[in-house]
Amino acid sequence: xxxxxxxxxxxxxxxxxxxxxxxxxxxxxxxxxxxxxxxxxxxxxxxxxxxxxxxxxxxxxxxxxxxxxxxxxxxxxxxxxxxxxxxxxxxxxxxxxxxxxxxxxxxxxxxxxxxxxxxxxxxxxxxxxxxxxxxxxxxxxxxxxxxxxxxxxxxxxxxxxx
Numbered sequence: 001x002x003x004x005x006x007x008x009x010x011x012x013x014x015x016x017x018x019x020x021x022x023x024x025x026x027x028x029x030x031x032x033x034x035x036x037x038x039x040x041x042x043x044x045x046x047x048x049x050x051x052x053x054x055x056x057x058x059x060x061x062x063x064x065x066x067x068x069x070x071x072x073x074x075x076x077x078x079x080x081x082x083x084x085x086x087x088x089x090x091x092x093x094x095x096x097x098x099x100x101x102x103x104x105x106x107x108x109x110x111x112x113x114x115x116x117x118x119x120x121x122x123x124x125x126x127x128x129x130x131x132x133x134x135x136x137x138x139x140x141x142x143x144x145x146x147x148x149x150x151x152x153x154x155x156x157x158x159x160x161x162x
Contacts, residue, residue, distance in 0.1 A: 041158040042066065048140075050149040058136040058156055066130045068156045072140050074122045076147040078107040082117075085146030089122045092139040099124050105147040119150055127159075 048054035058068065076087040088102035101124075107117040130136055138154050 041160055043158070044156040046154050048152040051152060052142055054140045054152045054154050056138040056154040056156060058130070060133045060135040061130070062133060065132055067159050068128050068130065068136070069159055070126050070128055070138055071155045072124045072138070073151070073153045074140065074142050075119050075150040075152075076105055076121070076144060077119050077150050078105045078117045079146050079148070080117055082107070083146055086144070087120070087122060087147045088143040089124065090141045091124050093128065094137055098126065102143070120147070
């Protein structure tokens with residue numbers, strides 16, 4: 001049975017029998033076997049493009065503790081003139097400052113097109129354990145001085161010891 005495009009991953013597949021055995025009833029499909037339902041690891045991502053701030057909210061789970069690998073990447077382009085430039089990123093987890101960095105923007109080589117300076121990045125990685133019932137808000141605030149914003153991305157991937 002196929003799920004309709006853009007449907008929620010936990011929704012019953014199209015044509016599934018639910019609620020008194022009628023297709024299309026509002027009840028959610030139940031797992032075929034007893035015990036905890038097996039689900040794929042959670043993956044969350046926000047691409048803020050050239051925005052100054054990015055925010056990723058991971059809702060709580062009422063069933064289990066979860067562990068997430070969190071990756072943030074801020075990409076900037078130095079000025080074509082070669083003038084001095086800098087970029088910075090602050091990372092907050094649930095409103096608490098986790099990491100902060102400001103550095104000079106470097107231009108190690110021309111871009112493959114040969115016309116624009118190559119981008120520079122600030123990257124941050126951490127592992128977060130979320131107890132049952134605990135949500136997580138990851139917030140990145142960036143600044144530039146002379147550099148041009150290219151992309152700001154936050155990704156979170158659940159890891160399991162299966």
